[in-house]
Amino acid sequence: MDYEDFFAGRISDLKTEGRYRIFIDLERQAGSFPKAVHHLDNGEIRNITVWCSNDYMGMGQNSDTLAAMHQVIDKCGAGAGGTRNISGTNHYHVLLERELANLHDKEAALIFGSGWMANMTALSTLGALIPGCVIVSDAKNHNSMIEGIRHSRAEKKIFKHNDVEDLDRFLSHYDSDTPKLVAFESVYSMDGDIAPIKEICDVADKHNAMTFLDEVHAVGMYGKNGGGVAEREGLMDRITIIQGTLAKAFGVVGGYIAGSGAMCDFVRSYGSGFIFSSSMPPAVAAAATASIRYLKQHNEMRERHQERAATLKRRLTEAGIPVMPSVSHIVPVLVGDVVLCKQASDDLLMKHNIYVQPINYPTVERGTERLRFTPTPLHTDADMDHLLSSILEVWSRLGLKQAA
Numbered sequence: 518m519d520y521e522d523f524f525a526g527r528i529s530d531l532k533t534e535g536r537y538r539i540f541i542d543l544e545r546q547a548g549s550f551p552k553a554v555h556h557l558d559n560g561e562i563r564n565i566t567v568w569c570s571n572d573y574m575g576m577g578q579n580s581d582t583l584a585a586m587h588q589v590i591d592k593c594g595a596g597a598g599g600t601r602n603i604s605g606t607n608h609y610h611v612l613l614e615r616e617l618a619n620l621h622d623k624e625a626a627l628i629f630g631s632g633w634m635a636n637m638t639a640l641s642t643l644g645a646l647i648p649g650c651v652i653v654s655d656a657k658n659h660n661s662m663i664e665g666i667r668h669s670r671a672e673k674k675i676f677k678h679n680d681v682e683d684l685d686r687f688l689s690h691y692d693s694d695t696p697k698l699v700a701f702e703s704v705y706s707m708d709g710d711i712a713p714i715k716e717i718c719d720v721a722d723k724h725n726a727m728t729f730l731d732e733v734h735a736v737g738m739y740g741k742n743g744g745g746v747a748e749r750e751g752l753m754d755r756i757t758i759i760q761g762t763l764a765k766a767f768g769v770v771g772g773y774i775a776g777s778g779a780m781c782d783f784v785r786s787y788g789s790g791f792i793f794s795s796s797m798p799p800a801v802a803a804a805a806t807a808s809i810r811y812l813k814q815h816n817e818m819r820e821r822h823q824e825r826a827a828t829l830k831r832r833l834t835e836a837g838i839p840v841m842p843s844v845s846h847i848v849p850v851l852v853g854d855v856v857l858c859k860q861a862s863d864d865l866l867m868k869h870n871i872y873v874q875p876i877n878y879p880t881v882e883r884g885t886e887r888l889r890f891t892p893t894p895l896h897t898d899a900d901m902d903h904l905l906s907s908i909l910e911v912w913s914r915l916g917l918k919q920a921a
């Protein structure tokens with residue numbers, strides 16, 4: 518085989534399909550988020566406004582977060598120095614796990630290098646080691662859950678997205694003694710819809726199943742302490758395993774699960790992705806802890822965040838731009854064509870200094886290509902005025918779909 522030819526051929530397939538990913542080279546500016554510097558290949562630099570960051574609350578530049586990070590770098594140095602078992606458990610990891618257990622009102626929490634690793638490791642470990650375990654998974658679950666379930670080699674069933682009756686039907690095939698786990702998300706990040714958590718828990722209880730809830734797009738942003746949608750709805754105690762990230766609303770990096778002491782100890786003791794990977798830098802753990810504490814105490818940030826999202830949805834709708842229905846902070850705008858979606862994003866970036874990434878297959882279904890806006894508490898009215906006039910220009914220049 519000509520290896521180089523093979524690689525080049527598969528890349529050219531992606532380009533033909535319009536699915537080749539081009540990364541925008543950004544330099545974030547602490548202190549002026551959501552502004553950033555955009556580096557072009559020719560060395561030119563431009564000032565832009567980011568409208569698609571998952572640093573949903575701007576915590577990546579929060580002064581408490583940065584102070585904690587600086588302090589602990591100076592105190593403990595750069596890296597953790599090992600896996601958790603071999604010299605890599607730092608006191609700041611212990612404090613972070615306590616903070617997370619407290620956030621979700623659970624006995625324990627366990628941190629990982631990323632949210633992806635948390636899902637992958639927890640689901641693959643539980644699915645592989647609980648004898649005869651069946652995992653019932655929402656059709657729109659994130660790649661990290663799908664990979665974890667696949668890797669577990671447990672029997673897998675996929676229920677229709679957010680469809681409680683379909684879930685009930687699948688669970689009814691097994692007797693009450695068969696171990697079962699229902700895996701789903703609270704806020705789905707591409708559509709901005711929210712799972713019927715209570716109804717899913719009711720069905721899971723009826724069939725004696727565990728629940729695994731990915732709150733990656735909700736922690737820090739929902740609930741009076743930022744514990745997520747399950748906190749907002751008073752349902753945290755009904756979820757067996759809550760999974761989250763430290764990289765989105767908390768603005769740092771890392772992932773975790775929270776649940777019973779025995780469950781966390783089990784994943785800690787048997788999960789390869791936890792055991793054999795070096796732990797996160799202590800300064801990262803300290804920054805995440807500071808960020809969680811800050812968001813616990815600043816409900817007004819959550820109110821402002823929701824207001825910004827509602828205002829953007831309203832203004833786009835009034836302007837005839839097709840905002841897709843979303844009950845969360847996510848503002849998806851339908852383009853419905855892979856080439857035009859990329860063109861709209863390119864024009865916004867190069868002609869209007871607005872960065873919003875096009876979202877294409879396989880992240881979303883073909884024909885539903887979209888621009889996904891994530892307004893933060895730090896996007897001003899002036900930013901929004903500029904966004905609106907720019908979108909209107911691009912929509913009319915490219916002849917894009919209007920709202921129905």
Ligand SMILES: *Cc1c(COP(=O)(O)O)cnc(C)c1O
Pocket residue numbers: 631632633634636659661702706731733734762763764771772
């Ligand atoms: C981003 C994401 C993850 C992974 O979290 P990271 O911390 O970015 O690795 C997991 N689940 C969902 C739904 C996500 O969108």
